[in-house]
Amino acid sequence: MTVADLYIRVSTDEQAEKGYSQRSQEEVLRKFCEIKYITVRHVYFEDHSAKTFKRPVWTKVLVNIRKSKTKSDLILFTKWDRFSRNAGDAYNMINVLRRFGVEPQAIEQPLDLTVPENKLMLAFYLAAPEVENDRRSLNVFNGQRKARKEGRWVSAAPLGYANLSYENGRKYIGPVEPAASAMKWVFTQIAQGMFTTEQVYREAVTNKGLKCGRNNLYTLIRNPVYCGKIKVPKHKDEEEYLADGLHEPLISEAIFYRVQDILDGRKQKPRVDSRKIAVGDHIPLRGFLICPECGKMLSGSSSKGRNGYYHYYHCFKGCPVRFKVGDVNTVFEKEFVEVLPKERYTKFYLDCILKAYKLKHKGEDDARKELVDQIREANSRITQARDLLVAGKFEEDDYLATKREAEQLIIRLEAQIPHVISSRKNIESDLSVLISNQKRAWDIWKGGKSAQIRMIIGACYTENMVFCDNGVRTTRINDINHNIRLINKELDVQKKWTTSDLMRLSTRVGATGFEPVTLCL
Secondary structure: OOEEEEEEEOOHHHHHHHOOOHHHHHHHHHHHHHHHOOEEEEEEEEOOOOOOOOOHHHHHHHHHHHHOOOOOOEEEEOOHHHHOOOHHHHHHHHHHHHHOOOEEEEOOOOOOOOOOOHHHHHHHHHHHHHHHHHHHHHHHHHHHHHHHHOOOOOOOOOOOEEEEEOOOOOEEEEEOOOHHHHHHHHHHHHHHOOOOHHHHHHHHHHHOOOOOOHHHHHHHOOOHHHHOEEEEOOEOOEOOEEEEOOOOOOOOHHHHHHHHHHHHOOOOOOOOHHHHOOOOOOOOOOOOEEOOOOOOEOEEEEEEEOOEEEEEEEOOOOOOOEEEHHHHHHHHHHHHHHOOOOHHHHHHHHHHHHHHHHHHOOOOOHHHHHHHHHHHHHHHHHHHHHHHHHOOOOOHHHHHHHHHHHHHHHHHHHHHHHHHHHHHHOHHHHHHHHHHHHHOHHHHHHHOOHHHHHHHHHHHOOOOEEEEOOEEEEOOOOHHHHHHHHHHHHHHOOOOOOHHHHHHHHHHHHOOOOOOOOOOO
16 A cells, blocks of 8 residues: 655745645645545644755654654645745755655646656746745845835834834834934934943943844944935946935934944044943053053052041052052042032133134034035045046945945035034033033032043043142043133132133133033033
8 A cells, every 4th residue: 555644834924824734734645545545644733944955844754754653655735836936945855755755746746757847837836926026025125125215114123212103004114212212322422422332331231221242233323224224235237326215213323423434444443442441449440551660551449447448549460559549539639629620610611612713613514615625525535536436546445445435435524524613602501501511510520420430531532641749640631621721720810800801811711722611511
């Protein structure tokens, strides 16, 4: 009597679209075996795509065929597309089964493979589903590409967004809290350049409700979807480009491209060493102090004495430098107070620094003019490359590479222009907020935790410090704090100030290279 194994396969999408089911296939196969007096040995149920034979249940079928002493004569399935949707793989698998003495057969598309002409029909049966798969894949690809060009997001929403639908059923992505605010905060912090991406990630996970892995975040902050752009990948003769998205952006293009510049090393990177270190509340300056003897970064630790713990900033083995934490903190506090705004001078800070800004940026905005000049230069490079290509002095690949590089630069530069204009318009309100925030810095220093104190230090002091007998030295502090200290020194020695004093001091403040305000607290 003929013995057969029944192979029943259906994928999830086929069940949804065509109504295939494992139960109906089993009924048809068992009925066929009953009519033909075929004994059913095993029934295998597969829920996997037939694009390849790397399927869990099919692997089990082959293992059983190899191990079994009483092999089945047939492997039965309803149609050849249940067996495979890849003609090449199917022919190889048929040969494998024949070497074990097993004949595959589709009961609804029966073929006697000993007749050579039937191989033409087998080729048709196998190729038809493969063509169907390829056509479906191509339709999906073209549909998704068209949607991207129209500015629509076509996959699962990235962190900070959710997949939503309009009343007419059209799908879109929209911001969802708290993830949206967390991602905004991440981009803003990285763009400011005061902290590394790793430090921003830790803070976002701990205090901002960010829920994603480290590697996932590094991928997300490279995605232009957050600035309202959809990436259209390169295909055939079409170069990769960014389409304007239909969704609401979480950040501006200027912030996004600034983050990319920092990640790519085109912008100055933050001081990594000073903030990677976990510190206690007793040694807040650890990681900000440089050894005056050997130039290394000072560490900090506590020693247990007879009457309690004693805290020190110290260098490493081989260097004798060692300072009491209390002495260093006291000296630093005196220096720190000088760079903080005083309540009685609030109006003068605003008047003086705003006057300095207007003096420095009178006439055409220098930053905007510089961006426009760079855009013109990039366009000029494209024109020159095109002329060289026409003259036969440039290969086509070289021209395309030059054109692509210049166009990407132009996109970045154009994205910065609105930000520059906005920064100039909002300078007064931003400066007021910054000075108001800095007034709280002393209270935070006196009563805050180490993490808050270190954020303040990092915002005010752009380079590490050296402690010596006559105080704390640093080569550079934040421009705003530098100007505040200058104003404090001038006003502390005189009771009144006049319009001429304002003009004179504004000129000195402006000479430091005043930049648009960045909120640091």
